[in-house]
Each structure stands twice: as structure tokens, then as C-alpha cells.
Amino acid sequence: MKTRRLFLLLTTLTITLGSIAQDKFDESPKDFQKFRVIMTTDFPPIGVVKGGDNVPANRKSDPDDMQSMVRFLLYANEFDIEGLVATAGTFAMTAEKKNILSVIDQYEKVYENLKTYDTGYPTPDYLRSVTYEGKANNHGLNVKWGYNKQPYTDIIGEGLDSEASNAIIAAADKPDPRPLWIGVWGGPREVAQAIWDVKNTRSEEELKIFISRLRIFLIAYQDATHGWLMEHFPDLFIIESRKTYQGMFGGNDPISDLAWINKNIRSNHGALCDIYPHEGMGCTGVCEGDSPAFLYLISANRGINNAENPTQPSWGGQYVRRENTNHYIDSLGGSSISRWRKDFQKEFMERADWCIEPNVKNP
Template structure:
């Protein structure tokens, strides 16, 4: 009887071990556009649809509209519009997993960064201006303050920050902490962060890489290309866009880099999705994962390209099948 009870407990642990016991704390920062997309890259909308379908597997601490791509504006109304679409399917999603957050909760943790619409002249790309032009005294935002508040929580789990646009908001948070706390307090704050940078989209990217060797950073300048073309337009239309509710309907059939599934930002959280499945340890990005495999820079806590985009694309059958399954959960 005792053995049977232990066995039952063990089976229960296996069934829920990747849920309540191992939820990763996540903040998404995205140059998320209005849709239909006219002022940015549609890939952020693609990635957001996928992310929301995995939001049950995370403790989502924030959705940040940051500046990026063409207009370099930051408007949280764009993410809120996407959450209105999520609100129309989330009850169906909770039939499959009650952990899916409500739209109201996600709205409550949606924050706006700074961009040209706030009078901050941010230039797209690395080394196009001085980092001090866009972070520093008087440049806090509700987004950068929210990142600080999340990291300051009494929670031993690290905070994963997935950066889809420019990293200005996480950089401003770090700058403020460094200038308002002791070195011990600043080091403690930095030790809690796990940052995944997609491409190189504003001047603070280089600032973070050069000045914070102890900061955990995955820098994906090219590896993320492995997401390009993992699904055709017809695949996206059949499995996500058409007849999959209002959230699926906003999934764009093309992005700047091409037609079909071009989710350049998705590796930033897919490596956590595969970790939830027991395939990798997110604390060691040198391991294979759905988000790619990276090389550690000697003497730092930075992980960079090196093994190539195939470290993502080789998993495409697995993560696309999983995406398809979850997209079907949006149906009544």
C-alpha cells in the first residue's frame, strides 16, 4: 500500500512537474505594431500569437511595447488590441489547461516603453547613435520601472526577458538600478536577469554586451534565421489563420523576410518551451534547444552565434506540430 502510494505521487509529479513546479518567469518586450501591419515587421504579430498559446506554461510578468524597426514608436495599445483577440478564445484554451491567464490579467501587466512618440529619438540598428542618447537620467518609462519591480520580487526564480525589438527598456532598468543602488544591490539585480536579444536593434544592445560581462545574455544575431520558412503560407492559413478564431486570424501570412512562418523573435521563448519539455536546461544555452544552440564567450556570461541556424530549424517538425495542436485549442 505504501509503495503504491509513493508510485502514485511519483506519477503525479511527472504529470505536473513541468507546470506549477517549473514555471519560468517571463517578460516579453516587443516592437509590436498595429495590425494590419503598416509600420513594423509583421513577425512580431506572428510570434505574439504563438507566445499567447504558450502563456499557460509561464508566469508572464510583463508584456512590453518597446520601440523598434521603422517608426521607432512604442504604443501599448497595439498589444492591448491583440489581447482583445485573445480574450475571445481564452475560455476555449482553458478547457485544455486552466492555467491560461485571463485577458484582464495580461492587460494589467502590459506596459509602454519610450519611442519617438514620446519625444525620444531612437535610431534603428547598432551603433547608429550613442547609448546615452536613449537611456539615462529622466528616461525611465512605465516599462523599465515594471522590469525593475518584477526583478525585485521575493522570488528565487530568474527573470527571463525576451527582447524582440530594441533593448532600451531593459537597458534603462539596469542603468537606473546601477545609479541608485550600491554595487552589491546592482550585482544582485543583474544576477536575477536572463536576457535573450534578437538581432541588434538599438544602441543599448552594444552597451549591454560591452559593459556587463556577468549579465546573462543570449545574443542571437543570425541563429534566429532558423525560424524562417519553417511553415508555408498554406500551412499557416490551414493551421492558424483560417477557422481558428479571432486570435489566429491576426497571424500575418508574411513578414519582411518572406512568406509563411517567419517568426524571428520566437526563439527567445521557444528555448524555454523546450526546457519545459525536459529537452534542455535554460541556464546552459550551449545545449541544443528549440531556440537554438549558442557558444559561450570566454570570461563572460554571454552566449553568441556559432553553430548556426540549423540548431533551430532541425526541430521544426516538433515545434510546428506542437503549435498546430495548441492552435486547435482555440476552437470551441
């Protein structure tokens, strides 16, 4: 009985001290959890390449997004996926969810094998139900790619909401204590529009609550709303990977080059891996510049980092906090990702095998 009382006392003390530490800043890795996520991507059609004089613009926009989506879907069992969002980016500046839906069709062909390893893999129909389209140049907007190319007011504002921006609001408003992680692989217009709508329709206190529920991971600087988010919302949790993401580029590494992905991913690994492009915008081979937006969370579930503290090492990179903000910016650069290449490539190879080899121990 004394032993039990002592155990209960120590447990209570541990919980109390843990709460105090969390209030200040929790430096310890978290236990495994399913992060709530939305991934937004300037997503190309299957068969995308990075160049060619006679290739339509939409066929040479960001093949690395296709690469990242293949890897992300192989990890879909580790997330509560609230949305897959097509946004504007690179050459075509169009947002077409049909491109994401076509990849889900390929996922469906390997789903039966994947779920023998974990029944937590979402069904293809569920993924289709949370796939949304943002607004871009194919919707009458004139979205320009890159830094300082136009005022943000050109592309967000009254009447410019989309099914994607509305889905972001709805997900953040859910009565779920977990934050909503949004990986921004292309332009952040949809995230910015969601925040603009809340800012202009709710009280300041309600805006603060909404902002507190978001965790944004920005890859590069891809449209004018990027600067608006960074400049106007110092309390918004943002990881800004301007260059760190380039640590994913592995074209010259024997465990990421073209020969490696041809052998371990692209050839004889099922319908989903079949569509993994042989190149990205940065190199030939693994060029998944957008993957840090979710690898960051995967390494948190490996006990490597606390997702609430981007200053710690992680598969998605290591960042430094910008003074007087809740923003985290480049620090050690690409090496803070490439140092983990052996680990995340090993898992990638294993999961690619799952697509063709059902788990006989758990049929």
C-alpha cells in the same frame, strides 16, 4: 524500516550531490516549471504588412512580432507572465501598448476554449494589467534602429525611465527565487534603462544581486543599448541571437510556408489566429524571428535543454559561451532551430485547434 532508512540516505545524498553539481554547472535538463517572463516587442498594429509605398510606417513595422505574439499567447499557460512591453523598432520607432492590448482583445475571444485545456491560461484582464509602454520616438526620444547608429547615452539615462523599465525593476526585485527571463524582440532600451537606473541608485553589491536575477535573450541588434549591455556587463546572463533566430524562417518549408499557415493557423481557427500575418520581414509564411526568445524555454520544459545552459540544443537555438563572460553568442546558426521545426510546428497546430475546439474531457 531498513529500506526506508536506505531510501532517506540515498535521497539526501542525491540532493547534496545535485547541489554540488548545480554550484559548478548543471548540464541536465530541468523539470517542468513556470518560468517568470517579460516579453518586450516593437509591436505593430493588427493588419501590419512588411511594405508598401502608401502604407504608414507604423503599419509596416515587423509583422513577424505579431506572428510571434500569437504563438506566445497560445503558450501563455506555461509561463508566469510578468510583463508584455511595447518598445521601439524598425520603421516607425514608436512604442504603443495599445497595439498589444488589441491582440489581448482577440485572445479574450478564445480564452474560454483555451482554459478548458489548462486553467493556467492567464485571464485577459491579467494580461492587460501587465502590459506596459516603453519610450520611443512618440515620446520625444530619437531612437535609431540598428548597430552603431548613435551613442547609447542618447536614449537611456536620468529621467528617461518609463512604466516599462520600472516594471522590469519591480519584477526583478520580487522575493521570488526564480530568475526573470526577458525576451527582447525589438530594441533593448527598456531593459537597459532599468539596469542604468539600478546602477545609478544602488550600491555595487545591490547591482550585482539585481543583475544575477536577470536572463536576457536578445534577438538581432536593434538599438544602441544592445552594445552597452554586452560591453559593460560581462556577468549579465545574455543570449545574443544575431543570426540564429533566422532558423525560424520557414517560407520554403512545407510545414511553415504560406499554404501551411493558411490551412492550420490563419483560417477557421478563431479570433486570435485570424490576426496572424501571412508574412514577416524575412519571408512569406512563418517568419517568427522573435519566437526563439520563448521557444528556448518551452523546449526546456520538454526536457530537451537546461535553460541555464545555452550551449545545449534547444528550440531557441544553440549558442557558445563568450570567454570570460556570461554571454552566449551564435554558434551553429539557424540550423540549430530549424532542426526542431517538425516538433514546434506540430504543437503550434494543435494549440491553434484549441482555440475553436474546447476540451470536452475537461469542460
